Amino acid sequence: DAGVIQSPRHEVTEMGQEVTLRCKPISGHNSLFWYRQTMMRGLELLIYFNNNVPIDDSGMPEDRFSAKMPNASFSTLKIQPSEPRDSAVYFCASSFSEAADTQYFGPGTRLTVL
Amino acid sequence: GENVEQHPSTLSVQEGDSAVIKCTYSDSASNYFPWYKQELGKRPQLIIDIRSNVGEKKDQRIAVTLNKTAKHFSLHITETQPEDSAVYFCAASKGGSYIPTFGRGTSLIVHP
Numbered sequence: 294d295a296g297v298i299q300s301p302r303h304e305v306t307e308m309g310q311e312v313t314l315r316c317k318p319i320s321g322h323n324s325l326f327w328y329r330q331t332m333m334r335g336l337e338l339l340i341y342f343n344n345n346v347p348i349d350d351s352g353m354p355e356d357r358f359s360a361k362m363p364n365a366s367f368s369t370l371k372i373q374p375s376e377p378r379d380s381a382v383y384f385c386a387s388s389f390s391e392a393a394d395t396q397y398f399g400p401g402t403r404l405t406v407l
Numbered sequence: 408g409e410n411v412e413q414h415p416s417t418l419s420v421q422e423g424d425s426a427v428i429k430c431t432y433s434d435s436a437s438n439y440f441p442w443y444k445q446e447l448g449k450r451p452q453l454i455i456d457i458r459s460n461v462g463e464k465k466d467q468r469i470a471v472t473l474n475k476t477a478k479h480f481s482l483h484i485t486e487t488q489p490e491d492s493a494v495y496f497c498a499a500s501k502g503g504s505y506i507p508t509f510g511r512g513t514s515l516i517v518h519p
Contacts, residue, residue: 401450
């Protein structure tokens with residue numbers, strides 16, 4: 294089992310650029326979560342998918358952020374345009390059946406927006 | 408929505424001592440309470456969880472207790488070791504499509 298896979302692991306970009314983060318959940322898992330972690334705000338849930346459908350996106354900070362899950366094995370989180378305050382570690386996590394289940398986190402993407 | 412408060416934010420202990428981290432939640436319908444450990448620069452990983460039909464669960468040096476009446480649950484680590492140093496997160500969820508709410512985390516430092 295390869296676990297949750299995220300790419301890239303590190304991303305450095307300039308303000309105004311588009312950033313796309315990618316996630317491959319564990320095979321057979323039906324739920325997928327995107328989190329953002331910073332020292333100031335801790336671990337924040339951005340969006341939750343169940344069976345590829347967005348269930349709760351209330352944590353998405355603003356319209357610059359968008360997420361998709363076109364199939365059960367792939368999801369993207371896009372920031373357009375990026376801003377320095379978006380700098381954070383972004384984690385993707387998946388769980389077997391639903392939200393109230395063990396979440397398996399990916400290694401994270403460290404995003405730096407200059 | 409659910410609100411999870413976690414205390415303390417920082418906990419410093421000597422190796423061999425016990426450590427206790429407490430979380431309170433607001434939604435009495437919550438029924439799943441996991442604890443995650445995040446080492447520096449690593450991903451959060453589940454270390455133990457408990458469901459509302461159980462009052463206590465143990466796994467070697469780690470235990471979690473749940474008081475549904477008071478709406479709080481605690482993580483207990485006995486005989487702490489330097490490798491226990493990490494940030495610990497609690498969370499609460501009521502299942503189905505309801506997303507888990509995480510606490511702000513506790514930074515545990517175990518001094519050799």
